[in-house]
Amino acid sequence: MTGRMVNISKRWGFHGVAALKDASTGYKMVMGSFVLLALAGAAVGLHGLLVGYHHVYGVTREISWGLLISAYIFCVVTSTGLCIVSSIGHVFGGEAFMPIAKRAVFMSIIFMFGGFGIIFFDIENPFRMAIWNVFSPNFVSNMWWMGTLYGAYLVFMVIEYYFLLEQNHTLSRLMGFFGLVVGIAAHSNLGAVFGMLHGRPFWYGPYLPIYFIFSAAMSGGCAILFFTTLGWRINPEIMNQRMERSVKAITQVTIFLISVIIFFTIWKIITGMVSEGKTLVIMSFLTGDYAINFWVFEVFLGMFLPLYLLIRSRGNNFNLILVATGLMMIGIFFMRYDIVIPGQMESVYHSMGVVEAADMLKYTPSFHEIMASIFGLAFIGFAYFAGEKMLNGHQLEKHEIVPDSGYICPGCGAIHFMEEGETEEDAMKRHHRIW
Amino acid sequence: MKFPKINFDNLKNEGTESVTAQERRKFLKLGLAVAGVYAGGKILSLTSIVGTAHASGGGVDFVKKYPYNPHYSMVIRQTLCIDCEKCVDACKSTNHVPDYGYRTRILTKRYAGTLDKQVEFIPVLCNHCNDAPCVRACPTRATYKDPITGIVRMESRKCIGCKTCMLACPYDARYFSPARRAVDKCDFCWEERLSKGKKQTGCSAACPTGARTFGNLTDPENIVYKLVHQLEEKVWVLRPADDTKPNIFYMKGNMRSVDNILRQHKLKYSEAEKS
Numbered sequence: 279m280t281g282r283m284v285n286i287s288k289r290w291g292f293h294g295v296a297a298l299k300d301a302s303t304g305y306k307m308v309m310g311s312f313v314l315l316a317l318a319g320a321a322v323g324l325h326g327l328l329v330g331y332h333h334v335y336g337v338t339r340e341i342s343w344g345l346l347i348s349a350y351i352f353c354v355v356t357s358t359g360l361c362i363v364s365s366i367g368h369v370f371g372g373e374a375f376m377p378i379a380k381r382a383v384f385m386s387i388i389f390m391f392g393g394f395g396i397i398f399f400d401i402e403n404p405f406r407m408a409i410w411n412v413f414s415p416n417f418v419s420n421m422w423w424m425g426t427l428y429g430a431y432l433v434f435m436v437i438e439y440y441f442l443l444e445q446n447h448t449l450s451r452l453m454g455f456f457g458l459v460v461g462i463a464a465h466s467n468l469g470a471v472f473g474m475l476h477g478r479p480f481w482y483g484p485y486l487p488i489y490f491i492f493s494a495a496m497s498g499g500c501a502i503l504f505f506t507t508l509g510w511r512i513n514p515e516i517m518n519q520r521m522e523r524s525v526k527a528i529t530q531v532t533i534f535l536i537s538v539i540i541f542f543t544i545w546k547i548i549t550g551m552v553s554e555g556k557t558l559v560i561m562s563f564l565t566g567d568y569a570i571n572f573w574v575f576e577v578f579l580g581m582f583l584p585l586y587l588l589i590r591s592r593g594n595n596f597n598l599i600l601v602a603t604g605l606m607m608i609g610i611f612f613m614r615y616d617i618v619i620p621g622q623m624e625s626v627y628h629s630m631g632v633v634e635a636a637d638m639l640k641y642t643p644s645f646h647e648i649m650a651s652i653f654g655l656a657f658i659g660f661a662y663f664a665g666e667k668m669l670n671g672h673q674l675e676k677h678e679i680v681p682d683s684g685y686i687c688p689g690c691g692a693i694h695f696m697e698e699g700e701t702e703e704d705a706m707k708r709h710h711r712i713w
Numbered sequence: 714m715k716f717p718k719i720n721f722d723n724l725k726n727e728g729t730e731s732v733t734a735q736e737r738r739k740f741l742k743l744g745l746a747v748a749g750v751y752a753g754g755k756i757l758s759l760t761s762i763v764g765t766a767h768a769s770g771g772g773v774d775f776v777k778k779y780p781y782n783p784h785y786s787m788v789i790r791q792t793l794c795i796d797c798e799k800c801v802d803a804c805k806s807t808n809h810v811p812d813y814g815y816r817t818r819i820l821t822k823r824y825a826g827t828l829d830k831q832v833e834f835i836p837v838l839c840n841h842c843n844d845a846p847c848v849r850a851c852p853t854r855a856t857y858k859d860p861i862t863g864i865v866r867m868e869s870r871k872c873i874g875c876k877t878c879m880l881a882c883p884y885d886a887r888y889f890s891p892a893r894r895a896v897d898k899c900d901f902c903w904e905e906r907l908s909k910g911k912k913q914t915g916c917s918a919a920c921p922t923g924a925r926t927f928g929n930l931t932d933p934e935n936i937v938y939k940l941v942h943q944l945e946e947k948v949w950v951l952r953p954a955d956d957t958k959p960n961i962f963y964m965k966g967n968m969r970s971v972d973n974i975l976r977q978h979k980l981k982y983s984e985a986e987k988s
């Protein structure tokens with residue numbers, strides 16, 4: 279058995295568990311603290327499961343989706359985003375995006391597991407889900423589609439990752455394509471879970487399903503940059519010319535996507551201000567209870583600061599990119615929270631002007647909810663750090679980077695091929711006529 | 714009951730003009746036979762209960778066919794409600810509703826500048842919508858529309874507890890019951906009363922003033938049929954813009970005209986009817 283394991287890790291270029299043992303003390307401590315956090319989170323979550331969530335969670339009958347759903351959405355948005363951005367390379371053949379594929383697909387799977395771990399503690403009867411989703415499906419329910427498609431998505435991503443490791447590029451590309459299609463369908467369905475609740479004006483409409491896709495792509499770009507530059511801090515060897523070019527390309531795409539989301543946000547605010555059902559929520563963003571969430575986290579940390587820093591980084595100042603995307607991840611978390619909670623703050627009876635529904639509804643996450651979310655997020659953190667070591671920094675094999683008779687162009691970073699009898703210099707001249 | 718402060722200046726007086734032709738048509742399209750004007754859960758006019766009669770709106774269509782039979786429905790005559798909450802208590806004991814939940818509640822609406830009364834009570838419960846958003850939202854069909862009676866019911870063992878239905882419901886009619894390990898809601902007392910042969914729900918039987926009238930909308934002799942099929946008094950539903958086609962109808966219910974319609978029905982149920 280061990281012999282087989284060794285073989286496979288050789289074949290896939292893994293370092294295996296041994297790499298964890300060789301890690302520095304500091305690195306072990308980081309991993310250890312993530313493990314402890316995840317275990318603590320799981321313990322508190324299970325405690326909640328035992329005593330009954332309604333005793334320990336802050337959600338109520340009116341605000342029935344809280345921090346856990348926000349954290350779940352954060353995870354699956356990031357996962358879908360990683361899939362979308364990485365597919366530009368290894369599905370659609372965008373050269374520059376190829377080197378990040380392995381790490382992106384790996385993290386995409388990890389985020390999905392993290393998300394499922396979190397929602398496990400939110401759904402009251404998770405075990406029934408497995409049975410009745412199959413035996414009593416409701417084909418007009420977005421929730422059903424979301425759950426089913428995300429399940430399929432995860433399967434495709436795992437198979438795709440396997441083929442990526444196997445360097446079976448035809449099949450990994452095919453699986454990647456299916457994963458992308460199913461992932462986008464699943465994700466827009468998640469948006470539609472909210473967007474099709476016509477009793478909730480803040481959510482209702484086609485805005486959310488569309489916004490979710492663009493927002494996912496932005497999160498994906500951000501996450502790839504964050505995890506790649508962090509991987510570079512852990513092991514500088516992972517950077518090579520191709521990777522640098524890739525980071526640069528993704529920085530550009532991310533800058534573009536942040537601008538798109540800024541656009542979305544501006545119009546959400548402006549249109550919301552003239553809509554009777556939305557004004558209250560919009561005003562709470564601008565000046566009310568959610569003003570700090572909105573201005574400080576969502577707008578400043580999530581959009582403007584990273585936009586500025588990423589532009590300044592020019593795509594090659596990795597430290598700056600790391601800081602920018604790290605802050606952005608925090609901002610994005612609040613973006614998700616600001617979709618879920620404020621959408622429920624106005625009681626359905628508020629517009630009737632009754633005394634009972636005069637005030638906005640309030641929600642504060644409870645200790646149990648925070649810990650159960652931390653369970654999933656800490657798991658992701660641990661899996662990332664373990665993965666960087668065990669999977670050898672997700673590096674590509676030499677022959678994967680440069681196929682026979684090809685070379686990395688020092689000028690543009692792409693792979694060029696030499697024709698019969700050509701030198702590298704001749705080939706470069708042929709590729710770049712201007713030289 | 715505690716009455717938190719409410720800013721009266723912000724209350725809008727809609728006036729009858731605010732009921733658009735489109736809204737009227739929508740109401741008639743509910744698939745139900747409905748007469749009169751309704752005012753989308755908004756009060757039609759703050760002065761409307763001060764002496765003047767309601768101007769009934771034009772074009773009244775009577776749709777002959779109802780989607781269900783018996784088509785259970787409740788007409789709430791708002792003015793008669795005195796907030797004794799006997800219905801809430803009856804509902805709790807009939808249906809074993811835990812302390813942290815409720816299937817029905819009484820909302821309070823306060824007015825300033827009216828001569829006859831300053832407060833109105835509005836009982837709310839599940840509307841057993843004909844186009845129920847909760848039923849569409851449920852991933853496992855744990856909540857469903859009964860094909861015979863139109864009652865929106867729960868099949869608790871299928872409920873995974875995702876709570877989507879609670880958010881889909883525009884009437885806040887659902888809550889999660891850990892005791893049932895499922896979402897719980899009003900079932901028109903199907904399990905505890907109607908299926909056992911009783912004719913009234915727990916709440917309507919307990920109501921001392923007849924504010925809640927329950928019955929079969931397809932039966933011309935039934936009180937709800939009579940209350941809905943009249944022109945004199947406005948009948949409305951809550952949140953019509955959501956287009957859920959509710960089966961709980963509201964009216965003021967203090968006009969003499971209604972008493973005339975109900976000649977054979979006393980305002981209050983006789984003891985025999987209560988069974």
Ligand code: SF4
Pocket residue numbers: 838839840841842845846847848865881882883884885886887898957
């Ligand atoms: S009132 Fe709510 S719970 Fe009742 S049928 Fe309509 S949507 Fe469903």
Ligand code: SF4
Pocket residue numbers: 800803804805807808816817838898899900901902903914915916917
């Ligand atoms: S009909 Fe029955 S279940 Fe529904 S509110 Fe009345 S008493 Fe409760």
Ligand code: SF4
Pocket residue numbers: 793794795796797798799800801819836919920921922923924925
């Ligand atoms: S029992 Fe009747 S009068 Fe009393 S609160 Fe309930 S509906 Fe109103």
